[in-house]
Amino acid sequence: MKAALFATAVFMAPCITLADPLPSWGTSQSKDRIVAFVDAVTDPDNPDYVTPSDRIAVFDNDGTLWAEQPVYFQLTFAMDRLAELAAANPSILTSPTLEAAAKGELQTIAEGGHEALIEVLNASHSGISVEEFQASVTKWLDTARHPDTGLPYDQMTYQPMVELLRYLRDEGFRTYIVSGGGLHFMRVFAEDAYGVPPEQVLGTYTGTTYETADGTPTIIKAPGIAFVDDKEGKPINIERTLGRRPILAGGNSDGDFAMLEWTTAGHGPRLGILIHHTDAEREWAYDRESPIGKLVDGLNKGPDMGWVIVDMAQDWNRIYTGSE
Amino acid sequence: MKAALFATAVFMAPCITLADPLPSWGTSQSKDRIVAFVDAVTDPDNPDYVTPSDRIAVFDNDGTLWAEQPVYFQLTFAMDRLAELAAANPSILTSPTLEAAAKGELQTIAEGGHEALIEVLNASHSGISVEEFQASVTKWLDTARHPDTGLPYDQMTYQPMVELLRYLRDEGFRTYIVSGGGLHFMRVFAEDAYGVPPEQVLGTYTGTTYETADGTPTIIKAPGIAFVDDKEGKPINIERTLGRRPILAGGNSDGDFAMLEWTTAGHGPRLGILIHHTDAEREWAYDRESPIGKLVDGLNKGPDMGWVIVDMAQDWNRIYTGSE
Numbered sequence: 208m209k210a211a212l213f214a215t216a217v218f219m220a221p222c223i224t225l226a227d228p229l230p231s232w233g234t235s236q237s238k239d240r241i242v243a244f245v246d247a248v249t250d251p252d253n254p255d256y257v258t259p260s261d262r263i264a265v266f267d268n269d270g271t272l273w274a275e276q277p278v279y280f281q282l283t284f285a286m287d288r289l290a291e292l293a294a295a296n297p298s299i300l301t302s303p304t305l306e307a308a309a310k311g312e313l314q315t316i317a318e319g320g321h322e323a324l325i326e327v328l329n330a331s332h333s334g335i336s337v338e339e340f341q342a343s344v345t346k347w348l349d350t351a352r353h354p355d356t357g358l359p360y361d362q363m364t365y366q367p368m369v370e371l372l373r374y375l376r377d378e379g380f381r382t383y384i385v386s387g388g389g390l391h392f393m394r395v396f397a398e399d400a401y402g403v404p405p406e407q408v409l410g411t412y413t414g415t416t417y418e419t420a421d422g423t424p425t426i427i428k429a430p431g432i433a434f435v436d437d438k439e440g441k442p443i444n445i446e447r448t449l450g451r452r453p454i455l456a457g458g459n460s461d462g463d464f465a466m467l468e469w470t471t472a473g474h475g476p477r478l479g480i481l482i483h484h485t486d487a488e489r490e491w492a493y494d495r496e497s498p499i500g501k502l503v504d505g506l507n508k509g510p511d512m513g514w515v516i517v518d519m520a521q522d523w524n525r526i527y528t529g530s531e
Numbered sequence: 532m533k534a535a536l537f538a539t540a541v542f543m544a545p546c547i548t549l550a551d552p553l554p555s556w557g558t559s560q561s562k563d564r565i566v567a568f569v570d571a572v573t574d575p576d577n578p579d580y581v582t583p584s585d586r587i588a589v590f591d592n593d594g595t596l597w598a599e600q601p602v603y604f605q606l607t608f609a610m611d612r613l614a615e616l617a618a619a620n621p622s623i624l625t626s627p628t629l630e631a632a633a634k635g636e637l638q639t640i641a642e643g644g645h646e647a648l649i650e651v652l653n654a655s656h657s658g659i660s661v662e663e664f665q666a667s668v669t670k671w672l673d674t675a676r677h678p679d680t681g682l683p684y685d686q687m688t689y690q691p692m693v694e695l696l697r698y699l700r701d702e703g704f705r706t707y708i709v710s711g712g713g714l715h716f717m718r719v720f721a722e723d724a725y726g727v728p729p730e731q732v733l734g735t736y737t738g739t740t741y742e743t744a745d746g747t748p749t750i751i752k753a754p755g756i757a758f759v760d761d762k763e764g765k766p767i768n769i770e771r772t773l774g775r776r777p778i779l780a781g782g783n784s785d786g787d788f789a790m791l792e793w794t795t796a797g798h799g800p801r802l803g804i805l806i807h808h809t810d811a812e813r814e815w816a817y818d819r820e821s822p823i824g825k826l827v828d829g830l831n832k833g834p835d836m837g838w839v840i841v842d843m844a845q846d847w848n849r850i851y852t853g854s855e
């Protein structure tokens with residue numbers, strides 16, 4: 208019996224590696240380095256072998272796993288939600304900022320800076336249960352369309368990154384999202400879009416309260432931001448939530464610098480990946496001067512730190528999951 | 532080939548269920564109800580079947596998975612560490628509270644209340660990297676012994692609960708610790724003692740900072756408590772970290788009431804378990820009047836809410852993992 212089982216294993220093993228796990232990545236140094244890294248850490252005979260429990264890969268979301276132009280998609284959701292709430296009850300627009308937001312006047316919000324942003328977030332993201340909030344995100348994803356591509360927002364995920372996440376999981380990694388985006392917002396689509404379950408999504412969060420007033424315990428989103436999952440907040444959040452240092456980190460902006468720095472400074476094999484938005488034809492081209500996804504430190508220091516700088520225009524055969 | 536494999540499966544399947552997965556639990560209603568619950572949620576033909584991804588079980592630690600008398604073990608660690616630090620550098624004992632703590636004068640700390648506790652925690656738990664802190668916990672566990680039992684503290688885990696955790700995992704559950712104890716403290720022993728990996732340990736935490744001053748990125752424990760994982764904090768922390776409501780929760784004090792309430796109020800099959808400390812012979816007997824592990828609401832309301840109240844003296848054949 209054992210001999211028969213062994214024979215099966217020997218026959219089947221070669222088949223498993225035949226298909227390219229990253230078909231949307233063109234032949235490139237980026238792809239070669241990623242595959243070489245994964246091969247090394249998963250080969251028990253390689254000195255760089257890493258046990259599965261430590262195969263943790265973390266990825267930023269906006270600009271890394273899905274697009275982020277012309278504005279973070281979550282801000283579009285916030286404004287759309289404000290407009291919808293105001294249609295039913297115009298009195299909620301208690302300030303010129305909120306009135307502008309409900310009309311989709313991005314320029315006004317941008318000029319209002321952090322204070323305006325918090326005002327819009329509070330009015331659109333708090334005072335309701337997590338369940339109600341997430342139902343409103345689901346509905347928005349079903350109906351809203353991106354102004355330039357006409358795609359549902361959750362189909363503007365990057366097909367090469369979706370493949371990378373799947374490939375890593377197939378090789379025994381656990382894949383996490385660690386993003387400046389809202390925790391409760393991202394959890395709505397992360398499992399369907401990326402195969403990342405809710406407990407592997409880390410993000411910025413509002414406070415919550417536990418209420419039993421009506422006899423049913425409910426968790427309610429409170430106003431204000433309790434934790435910003437950006438810059439140093441990323442390694443801090445990972446350490447607090449996982450208690451492990453990842454061996455692979457991917458991002459696209461200087462908000463990811465500390466996460467990649469901490470990841471790749473660990474002992475043993477490590478990989479940092481930066482997505483460089485170079486494709487003005489198929490997506491957007493932006494880096495050092497962009498108000499969204501600004502990338503300066505990563506371009507200046509990343510190559511010397513051994514990070515893979517992915518050139519979207521050169522390295523990717525395909526961009527969005529939702530368009531062939 | 533397939534027929535041979537199938538024959539093996541049929542031959543071997545019956546063997547798997549023969550051994551009692553909970554040998555340290557005596558015959559009791561508590562054990563019967565726990566096993567019946569697990570059987571139901573893992574049987575695809577049962578209307579109460581729950582898919583593995585939603586089989587989340589959460590457990591308090593102090594008084595639920597290990598003992599907590601005469602004081603929380605982490606407080607003993609804090610005082611022992613202060614004494615050790617002061618032996619090398621007496622000037623760190625900058626107040627009568629800290630002097631008393633380094634001498635192990637529990638009464639003084641107790642009388643100083645929350646403020647004294649924070650002072651002791653700050654002096655013993657902050658200003659060092661997470662790695663250094665955890666190394667000091669490892670060393671303490673190797674050397675310190677409980678004053679009454681003479682056991683290492685991490686052998687004063689409850690054998691019946693260690694078996695329950697393993698049983699649940701064998702049945703496709705993921706087991707989490709959600710405790711008022713310190714996150715960084717518990718992660719040192721949770722994997723060896725309970726089989727719970729660091730990313731499945733939730734607890735109270737100090738703030739941390741990300742420092743790169745010496746060129747090496749390090750996460751440093753800051754003074755003060757950033758989040759108290761007790762009472763309403765428990766469901767809040769679970770929702771924030773997991774994004775799922777557990778189907779099973781275990782605790783021993785009113786600090787666990789909200790966690791059990793939220794867990795068992797969910798749709799579908801749910802189980803709440805309270806460990807009632809009734810065994811003055813083999814452990815300690817305490818509940819309504821105890822300053823540590825006070826249990827009033829759980830005893831008053833738990834039975835009507837369908838929670839299993841475990842009678843330690845009656846239901847457990849054996850108490851500590853470290854003593855037969």
Ligand SMILES: [Ca+2]
Pocket residue numbers: 267268269270271458459460462500
């Ligand atoms: Ca980004």
Ligand SMILES: [Ca+2]
Pocket residue numbers: 591592593594595782783784786824
């Ligand atoms: Ca407890």
